[in-house]
Amino acid sequence: MYEESKREKFVRLAENRVNSTLKDISLIGNLSNKSNYDYTKEDVDKIIRTLKKSVNDLEMNFASKNRSDFKL
DSSP, X not given: OOOOOHHHHHXXXXXXXXXXXXXXXXXXXXXXXXXXXXOOHHHHHHHHHHHHHHHHHHHHHHHHHHOOOOOO
């Protein structure tokens, strides 16, 4: 029986999750159609601010896990 390596598992999960996220972001973009939806600039700003914060949190998460401790 074949056991998936940590790298293979990371690649498989990352590809699936990122592609799923990109699709969901595209679906959020579809909400911009004013003929189908009513929204305010504040609504849009809140959505964008929340998504940007989530991406920043993601970057911090990877940065903190890959950082090595300082030693003399």
